[in-house]
Amino acid sequence: MSGQARVVARFGAELILRTESGELLRAVSRRNLVKHGPAHLRAAVCGDYVRFEPGDGDKAVAVALQPRRNVLVRPDHRGRPHAGAANIDQVLIVIAPLPTPDWGIIDRYLTAVAALPATPLLIVNKSDLLEASDARLIADTEALYGGLGYPVLRTSAKNGEGIETLRERLRGHTSLLVGQSGVGKSSLTRALDPGLEVRVGELSALSGEGRHTTTVAHLYALSSGGDLIDSPGVRDFAPYQPTADDLAAGFPEIAECAHDCRFHDCRHRAEPGCAVKAAAEAGRIPPSRLRSFLELEGNSA
Template identity: 40%
Template sequence: MTHHSSKTYETSTTDVDQTEVTTDATQDTQDIEEIQDIQDIQDIQNTPEMNHRGEEIFRGVVLNGAHGIYDVHTDGGVIRAQLRGKLKKAFKQEQAAKSTSKERVRRDKMLFDPNYARKVERMQSRNSNDAPVPTRLSVGDYVRVRRLSDGSGVIEEILPRQSALTRKDSGSSEKRTIAQTLLANLDLVVMVFAVAQPEPHFGLLDRYLAICEEAQLHALICFNKADLPHDEYVDQASNLYQGIGYSVLWTSTQTGQGIDELRTHLKDHTTLFTGPSGVGKSSLVNAIEPGMAIRTGLVSDITGKGKHTTTGSQLYPLSIGGWLADSAGIRALAALDIAPEDLANCFIEFRPYLGQCEYIDCSHINEEGCAIIRAVDEGNIDESRHRSYVKMYLGEER
């Protein structure tokens, strides 16, 4: 049986926080005029600017960062840079600024409630032609960096983000949730599940798909080990996900099936591989870029059992063009909570029925007059997908 992707995707992206950073309203007019929307990393490849001191200013992407020092990839090579002084101070000044009670409540919700923060940012981006400007610097952010005479650099400006991937910070508690940005401007999440050995856990896949929908990230479902004998329900699930609009690819590193197509998906994009233990993520990465998974510990493990060689996020270049993203904190992503009122919209086949229920606050679990339940009964929504929704809504699916 031949399986292939049924959907062509466009670049999308998300939000991310790590080191304090924000644009300054008093920035030079010339700098403001230089800002342009960046759709992908290829757009930053250009001739450097020259300031009045004869210093080169490049556009680049942040590869990694620790203790206020960042490696920035530019056309002039990798520049190790620090934030401009006023950018480092801006966030603290913003937090310390006096505000009205209403503004303070909104600020606190933005800081401690990742669902609220993402919702506000989505609303702002929908009401404006401009992409959101980040308030903290993260790996994957596009920046303008000035190269000094000794080869080091100063990050002068953080450019608008197209997307970001966030999770709960380790300092979160039951009373408050602190959002932490893992990666900025991520294009693609490749979710790897084996067709057998181990058998795929579709409840976990549904949770991961919902998280990508919440973050507005494109998802590629990869059924690996396609050379192994497998149960018919795996083929049925593959058809189901393709039918509701997801890209699905079957791969095998033993036979080479799907590897060229996977490489095409990754080309010129920023990609994160993730999936349970033992599904062959490392083998796939090595098939795309020999030796990379071993050198970097690049694949992430949803279950938290995988080992990591890094303590933070990192981008690694692909020889075919594009980047593979690694984040040691990505293991907690599967535990990310989506606000119950937002969850139904994260199941893409539910969307045509939203707003048609008898009750405006319908949870779509067991209410009479629910359009979602009626669609399940009529066979327009798969029962297994609705079960996953119910488990996630009730907090049972992890």
């Protein structure tokens, strides 16, 4: 059997592929599917499209990697660049009343999403807990990001609020779930498609590496349409050293205002004639956004 397939998960040199007819297949990958470029971009990752051919025994062989629309790179546990997922067109940034949302983390995600590039959707999950917790902080978060033009959707994996709307938003796209551990990413995946649990089990059996199934990104085909990537574990995704361009894309309101700074290389700290600082003081740029920008800029190359 040969053809084109999408990578559902990768365990070292082993891949789980989904063929164009929807069948799941174990495969091994040829070394260095891509001949040139940085080492971390040469292997197939979750969300990639590959060509495969029959191999020895029951495993296929991935022989070529199709060009990527984008690839998400994050630091591995030693801080080296590592490709996590590819061909993403929408990123679902999930927050919840608990754990408490952190605007610095949301801004970090938004910067990385703009750099991919992909469309962000901010999801406020656990809406069923709102009464019992800090409803004010959630309302402020929705007002802040809604006001900046980002779409915001309330959901509950528990009582089903917003789930049908979310299904609509996912149809026809490849979406990636990100957010702090415990916000409900995996619960949302299950709420979107209760049948997935069975397929998850099937995947784990196929991989023969059950212990990895809890740490490796998986691409799920939703029965309502669309592919959804969930990355278990805490190290889901953080931008890899945003460049000045990434920052401008992640903070369009600051980038636009910066045109009016007296110095074209103004860093918006203590320079005279800084339009960004003036706008923040006048309340036209949210102070938390400027704080996030300066923090990320401090880390940037």
